[in-house]
Amino acid sequence: AQTVTQSQPEMSVQEAETVTLSCTYDTSENNYYLFWYKQPPSRQMILVIRQEAYKQQNATENRFSVNFQKAAKSFSLKISDSQLGDTAMYFCAFMFSGGSNYKLTFGKGTLLTVNP
Amino acid sequence: KAGVTQTPRYLIKTRGQQVTLSCSPISGHRSVSWYQQTPGQGLQFLFEYFSETQRNKGNFPGRFSGRQFSNSRSEMNVSTLELGDSALYLCASSPGGISTLYGYTFGSGTRLTVV
Numbered sequence: 637a638q639t640v641t642q643s644q645p646e647m648s649v650q651e652a653e654t655v656t657l658s659c660t661y662d663t664s665e666n667n668y669y670l671f672w673y674k675q676p677p678s679r680q681m682i683l684v685i686r687q688e689a690y691k692q693q694n695a696t697e698n699r700f701s702v703n704f705q706k707a708a709k710s711f712s713l714k715i716s717d718s719q720l721g722d723t724a725m726y727f728c729a730f731m732f733s734g735g736s737n738y739k740l741t742f743g744k745g746t747l748l749t750v751n752p
Numbered sequence: 753k754a755g756v757t758q759t760p761r762y763l764i765k766t767r768g769q770q771v772t773l774s775c776s777p778i779s780g781h782r783s784v785s786w787y788q789q790t791p792g793q794g795l796q797f798l799f800e801y802f803s804e805t806q807r808n809k810g811n812f813p814g815r816f817s818g819r820q821f822s823n824s825r826s827e828m829n830v831s832t833l834e835l836g837d838s839a840l841y842l843c844a845s846s847p848g849g850i851s852t853l854y855g856y857t858f859g860s861g862t863r864l865t866v867v
Contacts, residue, residue, distance in 0.1 A: 679860045680859065681844070681856075731852075733853055737800065738853070739808055740795075744794045745794065
């Protein structure tokens, strides 16, 4: 079974600064995808970024980038130029891609507050 | 393109009752998954349906069940409600198959309170 650990329950950052959220995971599988989802007070989970485990290059989406260290089973999210709208719960998630039954295993989340 | 629609948004039920939650996926999406979110347990996978068939099931008691209709809309049912069933229930949809690896699209959830 896979487990996902987010060791920072809460973090805060000043607007326009950079913040990094940590995530580690444990799996014996070799084929998988990793995701970061954002959940604002509206409750809807929004996909921020995804990373294929077979790709060494770190994924980037505008102000969001990841640092994927496969050997260390680490998948951190960096948010640059933080904006007030980035305030939300952030969840790291794992999905095994070797079969056809896809499900997400989530970490407990990190509450990020962006201060003006 | 309409997103994933979950109804109702809020629900209050009494212990022992049963409840049915509804999820309409994005048009064209054939896979629907359900997740339970609680402060203590976090987000936990309930089950996944694809083309009206349950393909995957999480570790929940038999009181939790679901189904999917031919138009891909899905319902989940919880019978004999317990206080611990109070949670946010999230529905997620994807086209199905390998496209799922691009990520699920979630709805805004149904907040169930059992009193």
